[in-house]
Structure formats: structure tokens, C-alpha cells
Amino acid sequence: MSAPEPVARRSFLATALAGLTATVLGPGIVLMAFPGEAAAAPRPASTARRWGLLIDLSRCEDGCSRCVEACSGEHGWRTDSEGASEPQWVRIVHASDEDSGRTSQFPLMCQHCAQPPCADVCPTGATFRRADGVVLVDRHRCIGCRYCVMACPFGVRFFQGDTVRDQRPHSPRGKGTAEACNLCVHRVDHGGLPACVEACSTANSAMIFGDLNDPGSPIRAALSAIPTTRLRANLALGQGVRYHGL
Amino acid sequence: MGPLTTAVAVVAMAVFFISGFGEGRSSDNAQPAVTSATTGPCLLPAPDMRRRHKDLLFEERTKAVRQGDRNPEASLSRCITCHAVFDEAAQPIAYDDERHFCRACHLQVAVAPDCFTCHRSTPVMPVTPIQTGGTQ
Structure with missing residues (x-):
């Protein structure tokens, strides 16, 4: 048994304030906001949280591509293109073991490393790691050098070489910039789930999204209950994405 | 040169600059035809938005991203x-068209914003009316 961690003054105050907000409009009239509603207000990225994803391959169904379709619909990249240059923020990878012949499939997207090689090599600081662990491309600074595309050990960064039209308002994408899974920060910042996780939850619930720093979160409960692994763990990149049954 | 001559010269130059350049600027500085917003109010009064919108956008984009x-x-x-x-x-007009709200002014002052190489320049239809808490 380990002693419970002391609650930092700042996080205690934040929790207490987030728990209940009351506004006095006038004598006898008080507007109350309860935690459920407060969670929907956008929250800035904070080191208090570390977003992570657990993909349970024992529940991931062969032939299912709901996560891919959901991501494509959410961010506007095409799945029908055979061109090598078309980004695939998430794709289904088929792997086979040379000795046993066992085959498996798993969804592969940006692994949101704690020490991201893509951010290390970025000459302009466009690729960066947000306080809550999400690795993003700041396209305002991206010069399209593609170093990050080459540096990523997982091949999940892409260069947009074509003019993009009719982008989603929440997901700007443009010619001459790098792009990758952004863990749907536009949803997560408002307390929502990434589109792939939401789509998966309607079928097999193979994806669990949550705060790795929160001992009470479902993802922490799952991580302590089942064995999980990171891709290419020998690189010690501290990815936020973990797999079970790989 | 005596002080009186200097004073006359200064007044003459002032009259020249105020009248001549003033008139020239007012005729060259005609406002482009811009369509007013359908909903409101905006974040700041219109003169402040004209001057400061770029700074506001840059500040908000850095904070958001x-x-x-x-x-x-x-x-x-x-x-x-x-x-x-x-x-x-x-149908909403995209930035490619000269009637687009941003383009109308930026065309006149010969400034090419690159926002719309990545950002969408039209709202997603149908547009729902928005009421903000700003001034004006």
C-alpha cells in the first residue's frame, strides 16, 4: 500500500472551483452551474492532464474500419484515394509474424510521444508537444520541410502536397504543411472524445481515451488490469497510445 | 532671415500640407464596398476592429493552437x-471571389492574407444566428 499523494494547493483549488460555480444575479436569484455543465466549457491544455489512448486489439474486429472513417469524416481527408501523397491520419495496419504466421490488424495513428522525434527535428518549432501531451503541428509556423515526416518512427506524419478545399472549420489543413492525428483537440478541449473513440464505442469499444494522470480514470483502471505495450518500446519515446494484444 | 519671415514660411507650409495633402488623401482613401455583418455585435467597435483585427487574430490563434x-x-x-x-x-462566397468580406479591403490595400490557404473562408451551411457579448 502506498500513501495517497498529497493534493497540491493549485490542483485542489482548481478542482474546488470547477466543481461548482455560482453566479449571483440579484437578491434571491442565483445561477448555479453543476460539474456536468462546467466540463463542457473549453479548458486550456495543462500539465495536470496527460491524454492517452488504449487500444484493446482483442476487441478490435477484423474488417472494421469505423475509426478510419470517423477520422476521415471529422478532418476531411479522403479514404478513397490510392495516391501515396494523400494523408491517412489513422490507418489499419496488417501485421504478420514471420515464424508463426499469425496475422493481426491494428489501427495506427500518431502515438503522441512524450519525447517526440518529429518535434525534435522541427526547425521552426511548428511541431510541438502541448502541455497535456498532445503532439500538434502549428501550421502558422510550418515551412513544409518534411523533416518530421522522415523522423517519425511510425510513419504517421504526412505532407499535404495538394490544395485543400472545403476544410472542416475545426480542422484547418493546407498545401505545403505537415499534418497528423491531433487527438481531436477541438473535441477534447470541450470535454469530448476523439472521433475515432466515439465511433468505436458504438461497435466494439476497443478504444479507451482518458487522462493518464488521473488515477480514477477508466484508462488507468484498464492499464492496471490488462497487459499493454507501446509500439517500438525500445525507442523509449513514452507514447500516449498503448495497445493490448499486439 | 528674420523671425517674421520664418513665421510666414511655417504658416505657408502648414497651409500647403494640410490643404494639399489632406485633400489628396481623402480622395485616395475611399472605403471599398464591404458587406456589413448579418449578425452582431462584434468584439470591438468597427474602427478598432479595422485597425486591430490582425493583432486579435494572431493573439487568439497562438493561445488556441x-x-x-x-x-x-x-x-x-x-x-x-x-x-x-x-x-x-x-450560397456563401469564398475568398476566391472579390466580394468576400476579407478580400474586399485586402484587395484595395494590396495585402494578401494567407489564412485561407488552410482555413475555410466560408461558414458551414446552414448558418445559425450568433449573438455575442461584445460592444456595438
């Missing part, structure tokens, strides 16, 4: 929604 500190009321997509210009078929 790098810190995840989002302010939907001051986002570019909110600007685009309120300031949408519609064509004869009631």
Missing part, C-alpha cells in the same frame, strides 16, 4: 460566420 486556450467568440470561424457574404443563389 499552442496552449489549447480556446475562445470561440474570438475565433476566425466566428468572424467567417458573422461576416459571410452570400451570392445570388444564397
